Amino acid sequence: MKFSGSHILSVEQFERADIERIFAVADSMEPYALRQKVTRVLEGAILGNMFFEPSTRTRVSFGCAFNLLGGEVRETTGFKSSAIAKGESLYDTARVLSGYSDVICMRHPQEGSVAEFAQASRVPVINGGDGANEHPSQALLDLYTIQKELRDKGRSLDGLRIAMIGDLKHGRTVHSLMRLLGLFTNLQVVLVSPEELAMPEEYVELLRGLGHRVDVSSDLANSIGHVDIVYSTRIQEERFGSKEEADLYRGRFRLNQAIYTQFCEPNTVIMHPLPRDSRSDANELDNDLNQNPNLAIFRQTDNGILVRMALFALILDVADQVDKFSRPVNWYHSRTF
Structure with missing residues (x-):
């Protein structure tokens, strides 16, 4: 352009x-x-x-x-x-x-x-x-962060393995990121959410149509074991009809150090577009991850x-x-x- x-x-x-x-x-x-x-x-x-x-x-x-x-x-x-x-x-x-x-x-x-x-x-x-x-500039900085994190490990964006987790229906950051990822090759994408908050089908079909592997799941533990990036998102309360409706999904996919140690590969990078919801009923990225060197949210x-x-x-x-x-x-x- x-x-x-x-x-x-x-x-x-x-x-x-x-x-x-x-x-x-x-x-x-x-x-x-x-x-x-x-x-x-x-x-x-x-x-x-x-x-x-x-x-x-x-x-x-x-x-x-x-x-x-x-x-x-x-x-x-x-x-x-x-x-x-x-x-x-x-x-x-x-x-x-x-x-x-x-x-x-x-x-x-x-x-x-x-x-x-x-x-x-x-x-x-x-x-x-x-x-x-x-949210174009957020998607760009997310992709830039992914590139830098992978580059430090001798990898490139081609062949990326990524899990996106949380409110994928309303999360504009993941919508824009999905579109950008389509510019690269041989991707493996896992979309983890409640069925009601699933990634819109147009983005799933976009990547599949470009030859990438896209899996849809509601099982966090079995979705984060073989990825380079875990990209978590908050429940987008402002997009729901009421707080009570958003509360039905809050806290469903929490990631803490114990879950990370048990299920993730040792160098899996943790990302989040922020703000992360740190209230006790949500806490999608636990504070016990703050000292994990693979937590990249502030590098983002x-x-x-x-x-x-x-x-x-x-x-x-x-x-x-x-x-x-x-x-x-x-x-x-x-x-x-």
Whole structure:
């Protein structure tokens, strides 16, 4: 794809070469994310961060990524703090706010809303999550994390064995990740969930149609024994009709150190898009995994900065200028990935 000036709305935009390009640029961002160097390549540029649904990691990491490239961030959070609460349309909001920004990141609870917004925007728009539909940058950082974890073991994404666990019906991160995985070869995917929260059939058939092995199961123990990655997700309470309905499934697929030791291969990597639900009735990833070196959930969040920096650099066409506008850091820092 042509990155310069483009919207990032769906992972369907990407071919394998595009993924490799994003990941190569992400690798080059590491000295800046680690505070070893500072760059001002986007000095004067403004990111409009528009989040109409709760977010911590996505909203803050997009802002940090833009700041680390030298740009400034303006934020709108929640419907009540925006003119949409007064009846303004997405079209009008897009026309106005794109006049104030050089790029916009948007999260919205309705599927297709970010694409609708982008049609009216005068600047590039990045989808930060639209309902249960997609979350492209999360899928990219997940895949980037998987690549890095496998690379350390002398492996590549081709031939990946992965188990996805939890609410696969409503989890937009796994929907986007399934689509990205289809760009690679010889995959083995196990989808573990209650039948009512199963991965939508379109994603299952997509991978099977590309020649990958996809198994569907509701048995956690027998599904995680021969995989490289265990990717757990929380019950998406906000997508259910009520808390009581979500509670029917909460805590069904808990992973703790004892289960990991008994059923997983020694180097199986544990991932989660976060937030993990640590309440006692859920606790899908137990705190006793926190010292497990194969728990990669915080490496995922670190990698999100790199990937989102790469997206900004590519969309605003400065990927080859970042070092030109760099200098050493002049404050104490202790960043390590």
